Amino acid sequence: MSVAAQLGLDDPARGLLAQARTDWAVWRRRDPRLAVVDDLLDLPSWLRAADREDVDDVLHRLAHLGSPTGGDDITAAGALAWVLLPGASLVAHRLRDMTPRIDECVAAQLWIEVRSFAWERRRKVAANIVMNLRRGVLRELGAVEHLRAVDPTWAHAIPLAPEADLWRVLDARAAEPLAVEPEDELAELLSWATSHRVIDEHDRELLVGLAEAACQMEVTRSREGRGGLCSRSGSSVVAARHGISEATVRRRARRSMRALAEAYARQISA
Incomplete structure (x- = not known):
């Protein structure tokens, strides 16, 4: 058929x-x-x-x-x-x-x-x-081998039954108070990154602006990637604020996040 x-x-x-x-x-x-x-x-x-x-x-x-x-x-x-x-x-x-x-x-x-x-x-x-x-x-x-190339996240996912013990563990952890507030953790990370010249002040402002825009617009994910941080709606707001194009905002944001990831990897391996 x-x-x-x-x-x-x-x-x-x-x-x-x-x-x-x-x-x-x-x-x-x-x-x-x-x-x-x-x-x-x-x-x-x-x-x-x-x-x-x-x-x-x-x-x-x-x-x-x-x-x-x-x-x-x-x-x-x-x-x-x-x-x-x-x-x-x-x-x-x-x-x-x-x-x-x-x-x-x-x-x-x-x-x-x-x-x-x-x-x-x-x-x-x-x-x-x-x-x-x-x-x-x-x-x-x-087709795991193919998925590793086209969708690595899904390829590494492990299905869990609804009654699996891990769900109870995750629920318990979610109920625990955060040791560090996300805003404070982000501020500390960006402060460290600028002081070590991983990114500059302009890139820091762009990242903070994108994060604020994503939060205000309740963007959770985007085809542009980065968990919604590079969404078109958010980048348009930041672009207008800084007088640059949306494409430039997204390009600089991706470049900054790559630099942050590489710097973190170096810190871990040091």
């Missing part, structure tokens, strides 16, 4: 794909960005010929419609999954030797990626979904 069949997207005359074709006319009327073809079945041909930005606009709109945080429209999610079937099928073909259930695994992961796509802050819908699809399938199949 193919990936399309697993999702019920193999017959344009019935099921989810048929409903998506019907709803396409409604979506087109509501959103001019989707008024690129009359029939959903003609969309793949249009996507292959259109400019990348136009393609991403259409796919991004479908991702928004199909997301639980957007339109929460299952049919729109099905339409997006159908459009991405060539990429998903290629993933299934390349990983076919890993399990006889590869089509089922790919179909399930494709649906997860389509429904969970972070349309609020991400673009390049097709590329991101297919990339995350492959990683998700490899993770599900336990």
Whole structure:
């Protein structure tokens, strides 16, 4: 059974794909960005010929419609999954030797990626979904060696049962008062780093500003990395404050954090 069949997207005359074709006319009327073809079945041909930005606009709109945080429209999610079937099928073909259930695994992961796509802050819908699809399938199949290269954190993760004793230990530690307040620890670290010329005062101000912005905006993580410290929202605030570009803020922040990490490693090994 193919990936399309697993999702019920193999017959344009019935099921989810048929409903998506019907709803396409409604979506087109509501959103001019989707008024690129009359029939959903003609969309793949249009996507292959259109400019990348136009393609991403259409796919991004479908991702928004199909997301639980957007339109929460299952049919729109099905339409997006159908459009991405060539990429998903290629993933299934390349990983076919890993399990006889590869089509089922790919179909399930494709649906997860389509429904969970972070349309609020991400673009390049097709590329991101297919990339995350492959990683998700490899993770599900336990391809540890590959994951060490593409996702080291997950590759080293150890699953724990809900009743494992470690959870009680961690809960107990979390309830203990902190020996040092995080703000004091950060201030001490940055003071040491500037006094030892690991970073300069300007870089220190940028890092503190990014940390404050991330805290105020409640940024917990970001595709830019560094636990949300280099988020686009935070860097835009700091960039405006210092009169420099957002890219410069992120570049200097990453450079400073690399310098701090290297200095710490030298201290540990000394």
